[in-house]
Amino acid sequence: MTKPRLYSGMQPSADSLQLGNYVGALKPWKALQEEHDAFFSVVDLHALTVPQDPATLREKIRRTAAQYIAAGISPEKSTLYVQSHVPAHTELAWILNTITGFGEAGRMTQFKDKSSRQGADATSVGLFAYPVLMAADILLYQTEVVPVGDDQRQHVELTRDLAERFNSRFGKTFTIPKALIGGDDARIYDLQNPTSKMSKSAESMAGVIWVLDEPAVSAKKIMRAVTDDEGVVAYDREKKPGVSNLLSIYSSLSGRAIPEIVAEYEGQGYGSLKKNLAELVVAEFGPVRERAHELMADPAELDRLLSRNADRANEAAQTTLAAAYDAVGLLRRG
Ligand code: AQP
Numbered sequence: 001m002t003k004p005r006l007y008s009g010m011q012p013s014a015d016s017l018q019l020g021n022y023v024g025a026l027k028p029w030k031a032l033q034e035e036h037d038a039f040f041s042v043v044d045l046h047a048l049t050v051p052q053d054p055a056t057l058r059e060k061i062r063r064t065a066a067q068y069i070a071a072g073i074s075p076e077k078s079t080l081y082v083q084s085h086v087p088a089h090t091e092l093a094w095i096l097n098t099i100t101g102f103g104e105a106g107r108m109t110q111f112k113d114k115s116s117r118q119g120a121d122a123t124s125v126g127l128f129a130y131p132v133l134m135a136a137d138i139l140l141y142q143t144e145v146v147p148v149g150d151d152q153r154q155h156v157e158l159t160r161d162l163a164e165r166f167n168s169r170f171g172k173t174f175t176i177p178k179a180l181i182g183g184d185d186a187r188i189y190d191l192q193n194p195t196s197k198m199s200k201s202a203e204s205m206a207g208v209i210w211v212l213d214e215p216a217v218s219a220k221k222i223m224r225a226v227t228d229d230e231g232v233v234a235y236d237r238e239k240k241p242g243v244s245n246l247l248s249i250y251s252s253l254s255g256r257a258i259p260e261i262v263a264e265y266e267g268q269g270y271g272s273l274k275k276n277l278a279e280l281v282v283a284e285f286g287p288v289r290e291r292a293h294e295l296m297a298d299p300a301e302l303d304r305l306l307s308r309n310a311d312r313a314n315e316a317a318q319t320t321l322a323a324a325y326d327a328v329g330l331l332r333r334g
Helices: 019-032 054-070 088-097 102-106 109-118 125-139 150-170 215-223 241-254 258-264 270-296 299-328
Strands: 005-010 037-042 079-082 145-148 178-181
Touching: 005 019, 005 125, 019 037, 019 054, 019 145, 019 241, 037 054, 037 299, 054 079, 054 270, 054 299, 079 299, 088 125, 088 299, 102 109, 102 125, 102 150, 109 125, 109 150, 125 150, 145 150, 150 178, 150 299, 215 270, 241 258, 241 270, 270 299
Parallel strands: 005 037, 005 145, 037 079, 145 178
Antiparallel strands: none
């Protein structure tokens, strides 16, 4: 029996991925690749929707790919490639742009958030069209399952709407994908600002745990995480966002349920919870960091591996792109 097709990606927008990317994406991807025909992309074209430094972007793309592999994404079991190596992404995005309403794209909350933070002058058409490129990413592979964080739910809904619209106007061309959204526990918040999600582009790095951080640096950040004055280890997102976030991280890395962890730390202050969590993070990321550095030490081999995977992705993508071009009535090259 063929495995269901799965697609997901991450932006190479920093030197290292952060703990939220690891818990919310990489860890579930690793498990999902066993039961799916998975495509995992380093979505470099998406990263260009906000300013990037050309001198460092190339390196960030390699580093992101290396971290995928180091965290357990297998380039043999899965197709692990760089988005810009498969031109069909932007070609299909153009077709989808022509069936996307201006108002519809303008309602995307991520666009509204990012554009209001940046101001109108710094906001590009690329940022506006980001969700349409994401729809193309997904639809190109006849994807059934899209594992993403809750913040991406609206974009997958738009993808479904565009696929249904295209199929009803031009005939069945695309599979209608479904989002696979992690639970609330899978969302990780900034350690210094525990009501904002942990993010690669956070204003301050003090509350962000990087996968490639030195162990002592990660441990220090955890020991300094914002909590509250109560001194009671309990899970309550509203009243105790800092402690609840530490518990979520603990639970997702240890695989243990939150109530069990709460019971273990009953009657103890936050110190021992933080100390043990720091040890967990260091133990989890140590081997990932080591493997990522090994891979990054041989960029030529990493590039070859990405190129082989891009060939596989190109093959699958070309079939869908040709079908979409035919459906809208473009002339095939003779
Ligand atoms: N804090 C988080 N908790 C859980 N999951 C998270 N993800 C990101 N942050 C958290 C998940 O990581 C995947 C890749 O995200 P992305 O790189 O495409 O962009 P993002 O979601 O915007 O992540 P960042 O780190 O905040 O990047 P920047 O700063 O570049 O925008 C997604 O599946 C996401 O849900």
